[in-house]
Amino acid sequence: MAGTRAIIMERKMQREGSPWRGLSVVFFRELFDHLTSVRMLVLQFLVLLFGAAVVYFAAEQIRNTTAEDPFLFMRLFAPPGQTLLSFVLVLSILVPIIAIGLGFDSVNGEYNRRTMSRILSQPIYRDALLFGKFLAGLATLTIALVTLWLLVIGFGLLRLGIPPSGEEIGRLLVFLVVTIAYAGVWLALAMLFSIFFRSTATAALVSLGLWLFLALLWPALAQLFGEMISPQDIRFAALGLPTPDTLAWQQGLSRISPGTLYGEAVVAMLNPDAQSMTTLLAQFQGRIQTPLPLDQSIIQAWPQMVSLIAGMIVLFVIGYVAFQRQEVRA
Amino acid sequence: MSDLVIEARDLTKRYGQATAVNGISFTVEKGEIFGLLGPNGAGKTTTILMMLGLTEVSGGSVSVMGYDPARQPLQVKRLVGYLPDTVGFYDYMTAADNLRYTAALIGIEPKERDKRIASALDRVGLADVGTKHVGAFSRGMRQRLGLAEILMKDVQIAILDEPTSGLDPHATAELLETIRSLKHDGVAVLLSSHLLDRVQSICDRVALFNAGKIALIGTVPQLASQVLGGGYHVEVEADGVGLEQKLGAVPGVRQVESVGPGRFRLLAEGDVRPQAAAAVVNAGGSLRRLSFDEPSLDTIYNRYFQTHGGHPGDHHGAQNAA
Numbered sequence: 080m081a082g083t084r085a086i087i088m089e090r091k092m093q094r095e096g097s098p099w100r101g102l103s104v105v106f107f108r109e110l111f112d113h114l115t116s117v118r119m120l121v122l123q124f125l126v127l128l129f130g131a132a133v134v135y136f137a138a139e140q141i142r143n144t145t146a147e148d149p150f151l152f153m154r155l156f157a158p159p160g161q162t163l164l165s166f167v168l169v170l171s172i173l174v175p176i177i178a179i180g181l182g183f184d185s186v187n188g189e190y191n192r193r194t195m196s197r198i199l200s201q202p203i204y205r206d207a208l209l210f211g212k213f214l215a216g217l218a219t220l221t222i223a224l225v226t227l228w229l230l231v232i233g234f235g236l237l238r239l240g241i242p243p244s245g246e247e248i249g250r251l252l253v254f255l256v257v258t259i260a261y262a263g264v265w266l267a268l269a270m271l272f273s274i275f276f277r278s279t280a281t282a283a284l285v286s287l288g289l290w291l292f293l294a295l296l297w298p299a300l301a302q303l304f305g306e307m308i309s310p311q312d313i314r315f316a317a318l319g320l321p322t323p324d325t326l327a328w329q330q331g332l333s334r335i336s337p338g339t340l341y342g343e344a345v346v347a348m349l350n351p352d353a354q355s356m357t358t359l360l361a362q363f364q365g366r367i368q369t370p371l372p373l374d375q376s377i378i379q380a381w382p383q384m385v386s387l388i389a390g391m392i393v394l395f396v397i398g399y400v401a402f403q404r405q406e407v408r409a
Numbered sequence: 410m411s412d413l414v415i416e417a418r419d420l421t422k423r424y425g426q427a428t429a430v431n432g433i434s435f436t437v438e439k440g441e442i443f444g445l446l447g448p449n450g451a452g453k454t455t456t457i458l459m460m461l462g463l464t465e466v467s468g469g470s471v472s473v474m475g476y477d478p479a480r481q482p483l484q485v486k487r488l489v490g491y492l493p494d495t496v497g498f499y500d501y502m503t504a505a506d507n508l509r510y511t512a513a514l515i516g517i518e519p520k521e522r523d524k525r526i527a528s529a530l531d532r533v534g535l536a537d538v539g540t541k542h543v544g545a546f547s548r549g550m551r552q553r554l555g556l557a558e559i560l561m562k563d564v565q566i567a568i569l570d571e572p573t574s575g576l577d578p579h580a581t582a583e584l585l586e587t588i589r590s591l592k593h594d595g596v597a598v599l600l601s602s603h604l605l606d607r608v609q610s611i612c613d614r615v616a617l618f619n620a621g622k623i624a625l626i627g628t629v630p631q632l633a634s635q636v637l638g639g640g641y642h643v644e645v646e647a648d649g650v651g652l653e654q655k656l657g658a659v660p661g662v663r664q665v666e667s668v669g670p671g672r673f674r675l676l677a678e679g680d681v682r683p684q685a686a687a688a689v690v691n692a693g694g695s696l697r698r699l700s701f702d703e704p705s706l707d708t709i710y711n712r713y714f715q716t717h718g719g720h721p722g723d724h725h726g727a728q729n730a731a
């Protein structure tokens with residue numbers, strides 16, 4: 080692991096030369112590697128398989144409903160009601176896997192192949208190497224997600240025979256951006272572990288383990304911890320209402336998981352008429368009849384989007400700092 | 410003194426409590442082949458990494474082509490080629506593609522790139538496997554590909570960490586030939602190795618590392634005179650009377666030892682063969698053999714570590730506590 084040995088020395092005087100020298104070289108090579116790798120092919124295939132099945136059933140369901148729905152097209156991505164599987168759910172599960180699959184061996188793989196010291200002895204800074212790798216991973220994810228997004232829309236056009244409205248396109252675009260940010264968080268996390276752990280297997284296992292923990296256990300634990308920190312108030316409980324303080328804690332804790340943030344943002348964008356937790360209070364001030372307009376939905380999803388992007392940046396920066404001080408010797 | 414390309418002063422590297430490199434100073438000149446010797450863990454690789462700015466310096470200073478590797482790493486790395494002790498490539502790419510990637514990182518013009526790669530591959534004898542995947546390369550071939558990368562880079566200084574490891578005798582000889590041609594082109598070569606006879610045959614000067622310090626530095630004869638008590642050994646086989654005294658009277662001869670009937674071993678301050686021959690002939694003796702014992706680096710190395718602790722002979726032995 081990094082760091083333990085490094086005695087903290089006073090920071091070196093200004094480095095000379097651009098830290099971005101060689102960035103595009105690293106970026107394009109890594110991108111090419113990702114796009115041609117068998118690993119990426121398999122992951123893409125996985126998403127396509129699951130996505131196709133889910134979207135197909137959603138389309139069948141939509142065709143059978145005659146109810147008037149201003150957001151018919153969007154139902155392809157997120158069917159209303161308690162559908163077991165939706166395209167959004169498939170993405171929220173598979174996107175972390177793809178991102179981890181792209182990132183878990185990006186730095187330690189160079190050490191294991193013994194290419195690190197050779198590459199770093201070329202006139203580039205470590206910044207360019209790490210940033211190029213990250214951007215290439217993000218670009219790969221973007222390409223994959225945009226392709227998928229277009230495929231689903233194309234399928235919808237053919238199967239439903241109706242074009243999406245302008246507002247739907249807007250919502251779906253924001254949804255796409257949120258999904259890319261969500262992917263970026265997991266990519267940054269996987270790369271962080273690829274810096275911390277010299278073994279690629281360890282990095283992959285820890286990343287996947289953390290993902291499972293956050294996706295499966297954390298929501299329940301957040302409820303539990305929230306109640307422990309701020310116990311339920313009997314006065315609210317008697318009315319069958321959640322205690323606001325407890326609820327706030329539970330929500331705050333559960334948002335540590337990127338999956339929760341992603342889910343909330345997606346619900347805000349794709350289910351404009353859904354009663355999300357934040358609009359719970361509004362329920363008592365009179366039921367919202369009309370769906371939220373696009374800009375209101377974006378405002379609603381904004382904190383989640385910002386949090387996802389901030390989380391991605393924070394994870395990257397931690398990795399960056401660790402990588403800067405790391406010994407090149409394997 | 411002509412132009413110095415590397416200048417290290419009191420260079421120190423600490424890893425926590427342990428000191429890997431402890432205040433070493435040395436210089437390397439343009440076109441010089443400089444050898445780093447010493448047992449495992451003596452600090453050779455650490456020294457190399459500090460010169461490249463690949464690891465932080467804990468104390469002292471080093472300047473490479475007038476640049477500080479810590480603050481101006483790009484300038485340094487542009488002028489220095491480095492062959493790590495275990496060199497690796499992207500196995501799924503061809504040899505030429507691997508070099509193409511490095512060439513792009515170095516910033517070699519695309520027009521010039523392929524030409525330089527082809528000639529570099531040719532020089533290390535990999536021209537006909539340039540389009541093969543490196544995954545199918547043997548250790549020695551990878552080593553040579555690493556050397557091709559340095560040749561392609563067109564550097565002022567080549568730093569080779571154990572370049573001979575994993576090479577067969579023929580490939581080793583070729584490698585040494587390439588190193589000589591680098592020297593011929595005015596490139597300074599710094600190499601660490603455990604093959605003492607090879608180092609001796611090629612290096613202008615060597616530094617003997619011991620537990621993070623440079624114990625000895627200089628040409629092989631200089632080291633010999635320090636470690637083996639000065640001197641050159643000349644063996645004389647001749648018949649005659651009173652030869653021992655006559656040989657002892659030759660200027661420069663410190664000691665004469667009779668090692669057998671008609672066989673003498675001279676300890677001298679230089680190569681005294683002509684004088685010794687003249688002495689034998691003048692004494693009316695018949696000279697049968699005259700040999701000059703070059704002090705071997707192997708002898709020096711082993712003698713040094715016999716007298717200074719450490720572990721003589723065992724080049725792959727225990728780690729040296731710093």
Ligand SMILES: Nc1ncnc2c1ncn2[C@@H]1O[C@H](COP(=O)(O)OP(=O)(O)OP(=O)(O)O)[C@@H](O)[C@H]1O
Pocket residue numbers: 084406408424427428429430447448449450451452453454455456494728729730731
């Ligand atoms: N990252 C590290 N943390 C702590 N100690 C280290 C680290 N890297 C190297 N060392 C120590 O520094 C010392 C010098 O190591 P170095 O690799 O420079 O030796 P070397 O002369 O190159 O040996 P070899 O002939 O085996 O290549 C060793 O004692 C080693 O244990």
Ligand SMILES: [Mg+2]
Pocket residue numbers: 453454455494570
């Ligand atoms: Mg070494």
